[in-house]
Amino acid sequence: MDELLLIETVERYLKGEMDAKERGFFEEIRKNNPEIDQMVVEHTFLFNELDKQANIKAFKHSLYEVENKLAEEGLISKAELTTRAKVVFLWKKYKRSIAVAASIAGIVSIVTAATISTYNTNAGKDAITQLYAKVKSQDNKLAQLDQTIKANTSYPVSKIPPNPNYRATGFLIDGKGFIVTNAHVVDKMKNIYVENNKGQYFNAQAIYTDQNTDLAILKITDTAFKTVLNLPYSINKTNSNLGEQIFTLGFPRNEIVYGEGYVSAKSGNEGDSTAYQVSVSVNPGNSGGPVLNKYGQIIGIITSKNSTADGVVFAAKSKNIFKLIEAAKNAGDTANIKLPTNTALRGLDREQQVKKMEEFVFMVVGN
Amino acid sequence: MLEGLALNDRLVVEAIYRDNYPMIQAFILNNNGNSDEARDIFQEAMIVIYEKAVSGSFELNCQLKTYLYSVCRRLWLKRLQQLQRYGSLIENVEETVAVEEDLEIHEKHNADFLLMETAMSKIGEPCKSLLDAYYIQKKNMQEIASEFGYTNADNAKTQKYKCLVRLKKLFFAQYKNGN
Numbered sequence: 001m002d003e004l005l006l007i008e009t010v011e012r013y014l015k016g017e018m019d020a021k022e023r024g025f026f027e028e029i030r031k032n033n034p035e036i037d038q039m040v041v042e043h044t045f046l047f048n049e050l051d052k053q054a055n056i057k058a059f060k061h062s063l064y065e066v067e068n069k070l071a072e073e074g075l076i077s078k079a080e081l082t083t084r085a086k087v088v089f090l091w092k093k094y095k096r097s098i099a100v101a102a103s104i105a106g107i108v109s110i111v112t113a114a115t116i117s118t119y120n121t122n123a124g125k126d127a128i129t130q131l132y133a134k135v136k137s138q139d140n141k142l143a144q145l146d147q148t149i150k151a152n153t154s155y156p157v158s159k160i161p162p163n164p165n166y167r168a169t170g171f172l173i174d175g176k177g178f179i180v181t182n183a184h185v186v187d188k189m190k191n192i193y194v195e196n197n198k199g200q201y202f203n204a205q206a207i208y209t210d211q212n213t214d215l216a217i218l219k220i221t222d223t224a225f226k227t228v229l230n231l232p233y234s235i236n237k238t239n240s241n242l243g244e245q246i247f248t249l250g251f252p253r254n255e256i257v258y259g260e261g262y263v264s265a266k267s268g269n270e271g272d273s274t275a276y277q278v279s280v281s282v283n284p285g286n287s288g289g290p291v292l293n294k295y296g297q298i299i300g301i302i303t304s305k306n307s308t309a310d311g312v313v314f315a316a317k318s319k320n321i322f323k324l325i326e327a328a329k330n331a332g333d334t335a336n337i338k339l340p341t342n343t344a345l346r347g348l349d350r351e352q353q354v355k356k357m358e359e360f361v362f363m364v365v366g367n
Numbered sequence: 368m369l370e371g372l373a374l375n376d377r378l379v380v381e382a383i384y385r386d387n388y389p390m391i392q393a394f395i396l397n398n399n400g401n402s403d404e405a406r407d408i409f410q411e412a413m414i415v416i417y418e419k420a421v422s423g424s425f426e427l428n429c430q431l432k433t434y435l436y437s438v439c440r441r442l443w444l445k446r447l448q449q450l451q452r453y454g455s456l457i458e459n460v461e462e463t464v465a466v467e468e469d470l471e472i473h474e475k476h477n478a479d480f481l482l483m484e485t486a487m488s489k490i491g492e493p494c495k496s497l498l499d500a501y502y503i504q505k506k507n508m509q510e511i512a513s514e515f516g517y518t519n520a521d522n523a524k525t526q527k528y529k530c531l532v533r534l535k536k537l538f539f540a541q542y543k544n545g546n
Contacts, residue, residue, distance in 0.1 A: 003532060004525065004528045004529065004532070007528050007531060007532065008524075008528055042535065042539065043535075046531075046534070046535055046538060049479060049483050049538070050483070050498075050502040050503070051502075052476070052479070052480070053480060053483050053484070053502075053503060054502060054503040054504075054505065055375070055421065056414065056417075056418075056480060057503060058375055059375050059413075059414065059417050060410070060414070062375055062377050062380050063380065063410050063413055063414075065377070066377065066380050066381045066384050067384070067406060067410075069381070070381070070384055070385070070388070075384070075385065075388060075389065349499075
C-alpha cells in the first residue's frame with residue numbers, strides 16, 4: 001500500500017472516523033500483517049505525543065497569562081532594578097573595552113542620511129526624477145487630506161514634521177512616553193519626531209544620551225500622546241547565549257520591516273563587551289531597533305554594521321538600558337522611568353508576537 | 368478542581384496561583400533565589416500537577432498546598448545544585464510529602480516534549496507551520512489550505528501527510544538514540 005494512503009488510513013482509524021465495516025476490514029489487515037500493526041502502534045505513539053505537546057503548550061500559555069495578570073496586581077513581584085553598586089562595578093569592569101570600542105573606525109552607523117528628501121530641481125533631467133517629484137506632490141496632497149480628516153476626527157495627532165532628512169527606529173521602554181534609540185541618531189537631529197504604526201506623529205526630546213553605548217532616551221513631549229499601560233515585552237538584564245534565535249523590527253523604509261537571525265558573538269566590535277554581534281539583515285534606518293528573543297524579551301538594540309564584512313551587525317546589550325537609566329537619574333534627568341518586566345509574548349507564535357508589539361516600535365525622524 | 372485543571376481552565380489556574388504563589392515565592396527568595404526563578408519553579412510545578420491531572424492518576428493524599436510546596440522544594444534544590452549555589456535551606460516548618468517518583472515521571476515527559484520540539488524544528492518550513500497549525504493549534508484543513516495558499520483542502524492534506532512521514536522518521540530516530 002502507498003505510504004501516504006496508509007498514514008491517512010491509520011489516522012482515520014485512530015480518530016474513530018471509520019464505520020464498523022471498514023474498521024473490521026482494517027483490523028483484519030492489521031492482524032495478518034505485522035508491518036502494518038507496527039505502524040499503527042508507532043502512529044498511536046506519535047499522535048499521543050503530538051496531542052500532549054498541544055495540550056502542554058496551551059496550558060503554558062494560560063500560565064503566562066495568569067502570571068502577567070497577577071504581576072499587574074502585584075501578587076507576583078517583578079524583578080527589581082540592579083543596585084547602584086553593581087552598576088558602578090560593571091562600569092569599571094567594562095570601562096576599558098568601552099574605551100576601545102569608542103575609538104574604532106570603519107564602523108558605519110545605520111542612520112539614514114538624507115534619503116528622505118533631497119530636492120533635486122533639475123527639471124526634466126530624466127523620467128525618474130520627474131516621477132519622484134510627482135509622487136512627492138501626491139504625497140503632500142495625501143498628507144493634507146490626512147490632516148483635514150484627522151482634524152475632523154478626535155485623532156490625537158500633531159503636525160507632520162517638515163522635511164525630515166534622517167530616519168531611524170526606537171521603541172517604548174515606559175508607557176509614559178519614553179523611547180530608547182541610538183545616540184548617533186539624535187545627535188544628528190535638531191527637531192525630533194516619532195511616528196507610530198498608525199501614522200500618528202509626536203514631538204519628542206532627547207533627555208539623555210550616552211556615547212559609549214550609543215544609546216539615547218527620548219521623551220515624547222506631545223500632549224496628544226496617550227500613556228500606554230502595558231508594554232507586551234520585557235527588557236532582559238542577563239546576557240544572551242550564542243546561537244539564540246532573535247528577531248528585530250525597524251524602519252529601513254517608510255514601513256515597519258521584520259528581520260530574523262541569531263546571536264553570532266557575545267561581544268561587539270573588537271571585543272566590545274557592551275554589545276553583541278548578531279546576524280540579521282539590517283539597513284540604514286534600522287538603527288535603534290529592538291532585538292528580541294523568542295520569549296519576547298528585548299536583548300539588544302541595533303546600533304551599527306560592519307561595512308566591509310558581510311552580515312556583521314552590532315547590537316548594544318539590553319542591560320545597558322538599565323545602566324543608562326541609572327546614569328540619567330544620577331545626572332538629574334530623572335523622570336521616574338519604570339521598565340517593563342513582564343513579557344506577554346511568551347508562548348505566542350511569531351506573527352502574533354509582532355502584531356502585539358509593532359505599535360510600540362516607532363519611526364524616529366528629524367532634521 | 369483537578370478536573371478543571373486538566374481542562375486548562377484559566378480560573379482554576381488563577382485560583383491555584385492566588386492561593387499558593389506567595390508562599391513559594393517567599394521560600395525561593397529566602398533561599399538564594401530571585402523572583403524570576405520563583406516564577407520558573409512555580410510554573411514547572413504547575414505543569415507537574417497538570418500532567419498528573421490529565422493522566423487521571425492524581426490522588427491527592429494531602430492538601431494541594433503541601434503537594435505544591437513539596438514539588439517546588441524538590442525542584443529548587445535540584446536547581447541550586449545545578450547552579451552550584453550550595454547552602455542549607457532556610458524554611459518554615461512545612462510538612463512535605465514524597466514527590467520523587469512524580470518528578471521522575473515529569474522529567475520523562477519533559478524529555479519527550481523536548482524531543483518532539485526538536486523534531487518539529489528540524490523538519491523545516493512549510494512542514495513545521497503546517498503540522499503546527501493542524502496538530503497543535505487544531506485548525507481545520509479548510510482554514511489551513513487558504514492560509515498556506517493551497518488550492519484545496521485535499522492538496523493541503525497530502526502535503527500534511529508527507530510532512531508527517533518526515534516528522535515520524537526524525538522523531539523515532541531521536542527517540543531510539545535517546546533510549
